[in-house]
Amino acid sequence: MAHRKIKSKAMESYGDLAPAFVMYSENVLFGDVWRREQLSLRDRSIITVTALVAGGMTEQLPYHFRLAEENGLKPEELVEAITHLAFYTGWPRAASALTVAKKVFEKQSED
Structure with missing residues (x-):
């Protein structure tokens, strides 16, 4: 299935x-x-978010943050992943991703 x-x-x-x-x-x-099914949807989401952060492709992040939550990732897990990525992909890319995450998660808490 x-x-x-x-x-x-x-x-x-x-x-x-x-x-x-x-x-x-x-x-x-x-x-x-x-x-x-070789990877869970949760794993696919974390891989996708990681690739987007690493590539500095913040335009796609809002959709994939929401999808990641649907796939079982918590906002704090996504923030932790981005913090970890800062040391491997660069501080500015992580900071840009965190800016997007903050907007997405704040908007969701308002809804």
């Missing part, structure tokens, strides 16, 4: 502009790769 299907935001973000990108995002990335 495959993991649950993850809802992509690709269609609403890029549907008119890049239909092939949307198709790959929904069918391959979230329809296949994320559903493979």
Whole structure:
């Protein structure tokens, strides 16, 4: 049994502009790769967040922080992972990721 299907935001973000990108995002990335059971969804989320922080790709972090929480990671675990990453990926990248995390987690606590 495959993991649950993850809802992509690709269609609403890029549907008119890049239909092939949307198709790959929904069918391959979230329809296949994320559903493979060799890794848990929790593990896939921590790997993805780590890759985004390491690459300085903060634009994608809000979506993946929320997804990570859905997949069982607590905000304090994500913050600890980013703190750990500061020593391996660079302080500015970790600080930028923590800025995004703070906004995401504060907004969630308001909702």
